[in-house]
Structure formats: structure tokens, C-alpha cells
Amino acid sequence: MLYPRESESRQLRTLSGLWRFKADYLHEGRKQNWQMSPLEGTINMPVPASYNDITQDEKLRDHIGDVWYEKTFFVPLSWREERVMLRVGSASHHATVWVNGVKVTEHSGGFLPFEGELSSIINYGEENRISIVVNNVLDWNSLPPGEVKHIEDEQHPKGYKIQEYHYDFFNYAGIHRPVILYTTPKTYIEDITVTTDIKDKIAVVHYEFKTTGEKSVTNYSVELLDKEGNIVASEKGNKDRLMVENPKLWQPGEGYLYTFRVSSFETNGDLVDRYRLPIGIRTVEIKGEQFLINGKPFYFKGFGKHEDSDFNGRGLNDVINVKDFNLLEWSNANSFRTSHYPYSEEIMDLADELGIVVIDEVPAVGMNIWGQNIQLFNEDKLGTDALNNHIKTIKDLIKRDKNHPSVVMWSVGNEAATFEDGSVPYFKKLAEFTRELDNTRPVTLVQSSKPKDDKVAQLFDIICLNRYYSWYEDPGHLELIDFQLEKELKDWYAKYKQPIIITEYGADAIAGFHQDPPVMFTEEYQCEMIKEYHKVMDRLPFVIGEHVWNFADFATKQGVTRIVGNKKGVFTRQRQPKAAAHMLRKRWLAHPKE
Numbered sequence: 001m002l003y004p005r006e007s008e009s010r011q012l013r014t015l016s017g018l019w020r021f022k023a024d025y026l027h028e029g030r031k032q033n034w035q036m037s038p039l040e041g042t043i044n045m046p047v048p049a050s051y052n053d054i055t056q057d058e059k060l061r062d063h064i065g066d067v068w069y070e071k072t073f074f075v076p077l078s079w080r081e082e083r084v085m086l087r088v089g090s091a092s093h094h095a096t097v098w099v100n101g102v103k104v105t106e107h108s109g110g111f112l113p114f115e116g117e118l119s120s121i122i123n124y125g126e127e128n129r130i131s132i133v134v135n136n137v138l139d140w141n142s143l144p145p146g147e148v149k150h151i152e153d154e155q156h157p158k159g160y161k162i163q164e165y166h167y168d169f170f171n172y173a174g175i176h177r178p179v180i181l182y183t184t185p186k187t188y189i190e191d192i193t194v195t196t197d198i199k200d201k202i203a204v205v206h207y208e209f210k211t212t213g214e215k216s217v218t219n220y221s222v223e224l225l226d227k228e229g230n231i232v233a234s235e236k237g238n239k240d241r242l243m244v245e246n247p248k249l250w251q252p253g254e255g256y257l258y259t260f261r262v263s264s265f266e267t268n269g270d271l272v273d274r275y276r277l278p279i280g281i282r283t284v285e286i287k288g289e290q291f292l293i294n295g296k297p298f299y300f301k302g303f304g305k306h307e308d309s310d311f312n313g314r315g316l317n318d319v320i321n322v323k324d325f326n327l328l329e330w331s332n333a334n335s336f337r338t339s340h341y342p343y344s345e346e347i348m349d350l351a352d353e354l355g356i357v358v359i360d361e362v363p364a365v366g367m368n369i370w371g372q373n374i375q376l377f378n379e380d381k382l383g384t385d386a387l388n389n390h391i392k393t394i395k396d397l398i399k400r401d402k403n404h405p406s407v408v409m410w411s412v413g414n415e416a417a418t419f420e421d422g423s424v425p426y427f428k429k430l431a432e433f434t435r436e437l438d439n440t441r442p443v444t445l446v447q448s449s450k451p452k453d454d455k456v457a458q459l460f461d462i463i464c465l466n467r468y469y470s471w472y473e474d475p476g477h478l479e480l481i482d483f484q485l486e487k488e489l490k491d492w493y494a495k496y497k498q499p500i501i502i503t504e505y506g507a508d509a510i511a512g513f514h515q516d517p518p519v520m521f522t523e524e525y526q527c528e529m530i531k532e533y534h535k536v537m538d539r540l541p542f543v544i545g546e547h548v549w550n551f552a553d554f555a556t557k558q559g560v561t562r563i564v565g566n567k568k569g570v571f572t573r574q575r576q577p578k579a580a581a582h583m584l585r586k587r588w589l590a591h592p593k594e
Contacts, residue, residue, distance in 0.1 A: 001399050004180050005275065009185050009273045009274050010273070011079070014179070017046070017047065018046055019044075019071045019175075020043075020069070022034075022068045023060055023068075024068060029066055034131070035098040047174075048177050049311075049312050050315050051313075054311065064162075066133050067135075067136075067173070071129070071130050079124060079183055082119070083183060084122060084182075085115050085118065085181070087180045090113060090177040091132065092110030093110035093142060094135040098131045099121050104117075110136075111176075111341040111342045111363050112396045134173065134174060138165055140386055142389065143363045144167055144341075144364065145367060146165035146171075148163055167365040170554075170565075176307075178316060185213070185272055187212070187215040187264070188273045189210070189264060192260070194279050196281045198249070198294065198295075201247075202243055203249075203281045205242040206241045209239075210238070218267075219265040219267065220236055220265070221262070222260075224259070226248070232244055244281065249282055249294050250352075251282060251296075252334045252335070257279065258281065262275050280352060280406075284408045284440065289542045291442075291499060300544065301333050302328065303547055305551040306554040324575070325354055325356065327551075331584055334356065335356060336358060339414065339504075342400070342401070348404050348406065351404070351406035352405055357408050359411050360401055360409070361412075362394055363393065364393075364416065367416040368417040375422065377417065377426050382422075387429060390430060391433055394412060395433075398434070409462070410444070413445050415446060416448075418454050418456045428456075443460055444460050444461060464503040465502055466503055467485065468507075471506075476520055478518070478529060485533060499544045505546070506529065507521075508563075510563060510567050511567075530580055548580075552569035552570075552573055553567050570584060
């Protein structure tokens with residue numbers, strides 16, 4: 001799916017801003033066809049943003065079910081001869097869109113874009129009305145999964161229900177990314193796929209693109225431009241390769257981007273469509289115990305993150321995003337994982353531009369019920385329908401992010417119950433499918449099982465491991481980390497002979513809490529725990545990366561183990577550094593494995 005970009009043949013306008021908003025507490029909007037007339041009794045709601053933290057209404061914050069958005073807009077008469085598209089960057093977790101009362105599209109999945117054509121629906125030169133209903137309910141077939149639990153006992157009123165989910169971040173909801181109107185010609189460039197290779201100082205840029213529409217277009221121009229706008233290679237077919245001598249490579253810390261410019265023409269030479277795609281030239285490979293980028297060993301230094309900020313919730317926040325990348329640079333980090341869902345395309349573009357390496361993850365989290373002997377990988381819960389949705393989500397993610405040079409690995413999930421027999425055919429299918437779509441990147445599943453219990457790691461290319469010795473296991477006992485972690489990591493390597501990235505490790509620290517000797521929830525304890533992990537990582541050559549959990553404090557559902565959210569960030573939610581941030585900055589400036 002090509003991101004909407006302006007060109008000589010394409011226009012766009014954003015519908016971001018204030019929308020009219022109404023929560024459907026009585027579940028009557030669909031029955032009464034609220035999309036057929038202007039909403040009544042609305043409040044203002046910014047888009048993009050989560051709706052949960054915008055008002056002072058506790059009922060809205062914790063609402064389960066539908067909410068309705070509405071906005072009016074004009075389309076110029078000049079768009080009448082174009083293909084007019086509406087694109088929603090993401091809406092959590094299910095959405096249906098109408099324009100002027102006519103259904104345009106619907107979508108399930110809260111973290112990827114969807115779109116629909118408006119050409120025959122809109123009134124050109126007149127006012128139009130868009131209605132979007134968003135539903136935040138999770139079930140066992142959704143990603144992430146969950147279930148609405150109806151509580152029927154003497155302690156709760158009749159009809160009381162809660163949304164249960166088995167992951168540790170708040171179930172923010174709403175229209176989280178921009179809503180965009182854009183045009184293409186009626187014969188348009190639909191998709192582009194670019195892969196790169198490097199041989200003897202010559203870059204090979206393999207490409208393929210697809211056009212569709214009313215006209216039969218056979219004349220194409222494919223050009224690769226450097227940052228100065230110079231054409232460094234060109235071709236004419238819709239599937240071919242470009243050869244670039246002495247290329248400038250995309251590499252960690254140096255996000256050099258070329259412009260891949262595709263144009264289609266009529267037989268008389270008139271331009272039909274043009275699209276510019278930023279690309280980077282780089283290679284990725286796992287060789288023995290090493291992860292290679294452009295043939296050079298790469299050691300992952302960085303974080304698991306979240307799209308999370310005050311008031312915006314999970315909504316796109318350009319201020320926070322730019323600040324976060326500045327903090328990544330300040331901390332000398334070189335990478336992050338999109339835990340635990342695909343991040344916005346705007347974030348991916350920043351990673352491309354700034355040379356930050358990304359492990360790209362689908363929203364398959366909460367596929368494990370901790371401390372309960374409940375089998376999940378069966379037809380009652382994570383069965384055929386869940387698997388098919390998981391496959392579709394992987395397909396949509398790869399379709400969206402396949403051309404981002406920053407993406408060096410696909411993660412098909414986080415902390416699933418991989419000790420269950422039923423997990424083997426489930427994840428075997430996912431691993432095979434992911435490689436069928438993209439054989440240029442490694443595939444992983446982030447693990448929480450122990451090596452003696454895990455049944456699926458052999459299906460993947462690299463072991464990504466979340467581990468919390470002295471926190472969830474033996475809390476308070478920092479002295480055990482060295483022994484426990486080293487033993488486990490050696491057991492993983494002995495069993496699978498794969499390199500290992502520690503994708504989560506860390507401790508909650510409440511900013512300003514101090515005690516020496518260290519105790520849990522203080523900044524000192526967070527520092528000492530992280531240091532103990534580093535001692536082990538530094539002496540094991542098959543450990544090729546460290547992602548601290550987490551970059552910044554983030555919101556969670558309420559519970560006795562969460563003090564106004566998860567405090568494992570080395571930065572506060574307001575992006576101020578704790579002691580651990582300064583410690584990591586010094587370590588990563590001169591890391592021995594780099």
C-alpha cells in the first residue's frame with residue numbers, strides 16, 4: 001500500500017483536526033443508522049488521538065463498544081476527473097466508514113491503514129459528510145486478542161462487563177492516525193516493491209511495480225535520484241533492475257535515501273501518473289552468530305517502545321515522535337522494536353531518514369494467560385479464524401513496510417504460549433507465510449518461555465528473548481541475575497545455535513525515588529538491574545543485542561502492580577531522563593561489541 005504523496009499527478013488534503021464525536025453508550029447508533037443524518041449531542045474530539053484521556057469523563061475513558069466520529073468537507077470541482085480516495089491511518093480496533101450515508105469501507109485491526117474510493121459518492125464542489133464508527137472490543141480472533149467478560153454475581157450490578165486483555169498496555173481507542181483525502185489519475189501506479197543487493201561496489205536495485213485503471217499504459221520511466229537530484233540510474237520496464245556504481249549505502253546512523261521515481265505515460269508522451277518512493281540501499285543477513293548489515297556485524301542497542309503520550313494516548317504526535325528520535329540519538333541507541341504493534345508510517349519514515357534500525361512487529365500480544373493452566377492454541381480461542389487474521393495482518397504489514405530500509409526483521413508476535421503443542425502448527429504457518437512474502441529479512445517471534453519448554457524457536461531465524469530476573473522472578477535479588485541469566489542464555493544457544501537479542505529487560509523505577517542499597521522501584525535498583533544484565537551479555541559472543549524495556553513510562557490498565565502505569569521507562573512519560581538513561585548513554589557511546 002503506497003503512502004499518499006503529492007506529485008505532478010496526485011493531490012492530497014488532510015481531514016485531521018476537530019471532529020464531532022459521540023459515544024454510543026446504549027448501543028443504538030447502528031440500529032438507528034446514525035450515519036444517515038448529522039449527529040446530535042456531540043462533543044469536539046481531535047483526530048488523530050485516542051479519545052480516552054481527552055475529557056474528564058471516567059465513563060468515556062473506560063467505554064466498551066462503539067464511538068462515532070463525523071466531519072464535513074468540500075472537494076473541489078477539479079477533482080471530478082480523478083480517482084478520489086479516503087485513507088485512515090489506523091482506527092482501534094474496528095471501523096466502518098460512510099460518506100454522505102453511503103458505506104465506503106470497513107476494517108478490523110487497530111494499527112494498520114485502510115482506504116476506500118469516493119469517486120462516485122462525493123458531491124464535487126459541495127459539502128460532504130463523513131461518518132466513522134469505531135469499536136474497541138477485542139475477542140479471541142482479533143489482534144491483539146481479548147474477551148469481554150460478563151460478571152454475574154452478587155457483587156456486581158446486572159449486565160456488568162469488562163474488557164479483558166492479557167497484555168500490559170492500555171487499550172487506547174479512537175482514530176489514531178491521520179484521515180487523508182488524496183487523488184490519483186484513473187490509471188494509476190498501484191504498488192511498488194524494491195529490494196537491494198550489493199556486489200563488488202555495485203548496488204543492484206531490483207524493482208517491480210503495478211499499474212491499474214482504465215487506460216492500457218505501456219510506457220514507463222524509472223529513475224533513481226540521489227539526494228542532490230541527480231539521476232544515477234534509469235530503466236523503462238515495470239519489472240527490472242537498476243545498477244548503481246559506488247552507491248551511498250543506508251546504514252545505522254547514516255540514513256542515506258535515494259528517490260525511486262516512477263512515471264507512466266500515454267503513447268503521445270503525456271504524463272499519466274508519477275510516484276516518488278524514498279529507498280535505501282542496504283543488505284541484511286544472519287551469518288553464524290552475527291547479524292550483518294551491509295556485510296558488517298551489527299549489535300542492537302536500544303529499546304522496546306510504545307506509541308504513548310499524555311492526552312494523545314496512542315494518537316500520532318509529531319512533537320513526541322521527533323523528541324523521541326532526538327532522545328534515541330542522545331542515548332547513543334541505534335535501534336528499537338515496534339512493541340507490540342506496527343507504528344505509524346510517519347515514525348517509520350523518521351527511522352529511514354535518521355538511520356535507526358527497526359524490528360517491525362505485528363500486534364500479536366496477549367497470547368498467553370500468565371499463571372493459569374488454560375490452553376489457548378485451540379479452536380475455542382486461538383484457532384483457525386485467529387490464525388487467518390494473523391496471516392492477513394502480517395500480509396498487510398509487509399505490504400505497508402516492505403520498502404523501508406530501516407526495517408531489518410519481522411516479528412510475528414510477543415510472548416505467546418509457545419510451550420503449548422498447538423503453538424507449533426500455528427507459528428509454523430506464520431513463519432512460512434512471512435518468508436513467502438519477503439525472503440530478504442529474518443523472521444522472529446519474541447519469546448518468554450524457557451528453553452526447556454519452548455516448542456517453536458527452531459521455526460525462526462533468531463532468538464529474541466524477554467527476561468526479568470530479579471523483578472518478576474526472584475524480585476529484589478539482584479545477586480541472582482548473573483547466575484540465572486547466563487545459564488539460560490547458554491541453554492538457548494546450546495539447543496538452537498541461533499544468535500540472541502535480549503528484547504526486554506528492566507525494572508520499574510518511579511522518578512525521584514532513591515535508596516541505597518537499592519530497593520525495588522527506585523532509580524538505583526533500575527540501574528543496578530540493567531548493569532547486571534550487561535555483565536552477562538558482554539561475555540557471551542552469541543548475544544547480539546540489548547533492548548531495554550522500556551524507552552519511556554507508559555499507560556496500562558489499572559492494577560495493584562501498576563502505579564499510574566508501567567514505570568520501566570528510562571525516561572518518564574514526559575520524556576525526562578532517569579538515572580538509567582544517563583547510564584545507558586555512557587555504555588552505548590563505547591560499547592565493546594560495536
